[in-house]
Amino acid sequence: MRPVGARTIHAPQESNEAGVPTLPDRRVAMHKLFQPVLVVICLLYALSLGAQTPCPSLSVVVNTPEDELMLAVNGAENPQDQIAALEKFAQAHADSKFLPCVYEYLTSANVKLNNLDKAIEWGEKDVAASYADLNLTINLLKAYVGSGKAGDSAFSLIEKAPELIKTEDNPTRPAKATDEEWQKMQQETAEQAKEERAYIEYAFFQLLPRVTDPKKRLEYLDGFTKSYPDTTNASQVNFQYQMAYTLAGDAAKADEYGEKAIAADANNIEALNLVAYDYSNRRTNLDRAADYAKKVVSKGEQKSQGGNCHPALQDGHRSARRQPKPARRGALLSGKRLRIPVSARPQIRHRSLDPRGGCSEPVARAIARPSGQGQTRDRVTEG
Numbered sequence: 001m002r003p004v005g006a007r008t009i010h011a012p013q014e015s016n017e018a019g020v021p022t023l024p025d026r027r028v029a030m031h032k033l034f035q036p037v038l039v040v041i042c043l044l045y046a047l048s049l050g051a052q053t054p055c056p057s058l059s060v061v062v063n064t065p066e067d068e069l070m071l072a073v074n075g076a077e078n079p080q081d082q083i084a085a086l087e088k089f090a091q092a093h094a095d096s097k098f099l100p101c102v103y104e105y106l107t108s109a110n111v112k113l114n115n116l117d118k119a120i121e122w123g124e125k126d127v128a129a130s131y132a133d134l135n136l137t138i139n140l141l142k143a144y145v146g147s148g149k150a151g152d153s154a155f156s157l158i159e160k161a162p163e164l165i166k167t168e169d170n171p172t173r174p175a176k177a178t179d180e181e182w183q184k185m186q187q188e189t190a191e192q193a194k195e196e197r198a199y200i201e202y203a204f205f206q207l208l209p210r211v212t213d214p215k216k217r218l219e220y221l222d223g224f225t226k227s228y229p230d231t232t233n234a235s236q237v238n239f240q241y242q243m244a245y246t247l248a249g250d251a252a253k254a255d256e257y258g259e260k261a262i263a264a265d266a267n268n269i270e271a272l273n274l275v276a277y278d279y280s281n282r283r284t285n286l287d288r289a290a291d292y293a294k295k296v297v298s299k300g301e302q303k304s305q306g307g308n309c310h311p312a313l314q315d316g317h318r319s320a321r322r323q324p325k326p327a328r329r330g331a332l333l334s335g336k337r338l339r340i341p342v343s344a345r346p347q348i349r350h351r352s353l354d355p356r357g358g359c360s361e362p363v364a365r366a367i368a369r370p371s372g373q374g375q376t377r378d379r380v381t382e383g
Contacts (some may be wrong), residue, residue, distance in 0.1 A: 054108070054135045055101035056168060065089065066098045079109045100131040108139045111146075119143040124153060132157075134164045134196060141203040150207035155220045159227045161200045169193040201233060208240055214248035235265035242271060251278045262292075269299050 060066040072085040086106050090099060103126045110119035123140040126132070137157050144154040169189050173182050204224055211217045221241055224231075231237060238261035245254035255278050261271035272292040279289035 054104050054133070056133055058098060058101045060098065065093060066096065069098075069102070073105060079112050083109050083113075100126050100129060103131075104133070104136045104139075107136060107143070111139050111142050114146070116143045116147040120147065120149065127153065127157075132160065132164060134161070134168050137161055137164060138196065138199060141200065145203050145206045148210055150210040154203070154207055155223060158200055158204050159223045162197070162227050165193050165196055169196070197228075201228065201231065205233070205236060205240070209243075214244045217244035217247070235261045235268050235271070238264060239268060239271045242274060246274065246278075251282060254278060267299070269296055272296050 060070055066089075069085060069089045073082045076082040076085065083106060086102050086109070089096075090102050090106075093099070096102075103122045107119045107123035107126075110116070110122065120140065120143045123136060123143065126136055127140070137160075141154060141157060144150065169192055171185055171189050173185075177185070204220075208217060208220060211220065217240070221237065221244060225237060238257045241257035242254045242261055245251075245257060255275050258271045258275035258278070261268050262275065265271075273296045276289040276292035276296065279285040280293075
């Protein structure tokens with residue numbers, strides 16, 4: 001018996017037009033998820049941890065059809081040949097217990113080729129059969145993010161991922177490993193777990209704004225906070241609650257979560273602006289509304305990009321993406337053991353927002369301006 005092979009997981013950084021990440025060429029130190037500019041940087045480097053394999057619970061017997069398949073897949077010169085071999089096996093061995101791994105490899109190969117619908121089709125076969133592992137989860141999420149498909153299936157994967165990370169990123173100490181080697185292995189495993197989790201949280205914040213039903217947004221947010229109670233992105237979670245309640249027409253609840261978002265990050269411009277707007281519109285906490293609006297104007301003058309509008313209130317979420325760099329041949333399904341790259345760093349532009357759908361700096365200025373100077377606060381309620 002021998003393990004199936006190595007798992008490769010690519011965090012999203014430079015993406016093509018379909019929104020699928022390509023392989024990076026450098027590594028940058030980890031920072032908070034959300035900062036003023038959308039930057040996603042990652043690195044691929046070698047790893048010797050045995051847990052980092054596709055289909056970690058499956059193995060193949062030498063000189064069996066499954067073994068021949070993996071030799072063909074790992075020896076293929078391009079993903080098209082890999083897909084052809086995998087699909088041929090799936091048709092000829094419909095009762096094989098190895099099919100979950102076949103579907104997982106087909107998911108990965110189709111993500112690499114930007115065949116996102118096919119990747120989702122194959123990956124969801126495993127999900128329907130109650131099969132799951134981290135490699136499958138992350139590749140499926142890449143396909144969901146790239147295709148813009150934000151539904152129950154994607155958010156279910158996100159909610160279940162912490163348990164998979166806990167299970168798979170739990171190495172056994174090799175019998176001959178020295179204390180130094182074992183410590184290094186544990187450190188690398190802990191770092192990898194952080195990177196995997198960071199990618200999954202990235203996927204959540206990319207997919208959530210594409211959900212148009214505020215009730216579903218709140219449902220997904222509740223699921224996320226239950227699965228990730230210790231998230232380092234509390235301000236963004238609260239801001240997304242604020243957005244969901246705003247879309248649901250519950251301004252008081254929206255402002256409650258907006259204040260929580262501001263408490264977690266005093267420079268969350270989106271939360272500041274939306275709370276200022278709501279307070280002014282509801283004629284409550286006007287002094288605080290003016291203070292928040294002044295801060296928005298001040299930040300806007302420093303980082304203004306010409307009156308941009310917040311993407312979460314538009315049709316879909318249009319993240320800034322770079323042009324792709326060519327991926328290394330054979331990296332996705334090679335037999336080499338590869339370490340997960342440094343995690344994605346999803347960062348949204350700090351742009352003021354107008355909940356009415358327009359650009360916000362005029363709104364913030366109207367709230368912040370003293371009543372004796374031109375427009376009054378009443379102007380913010382005008383269409």
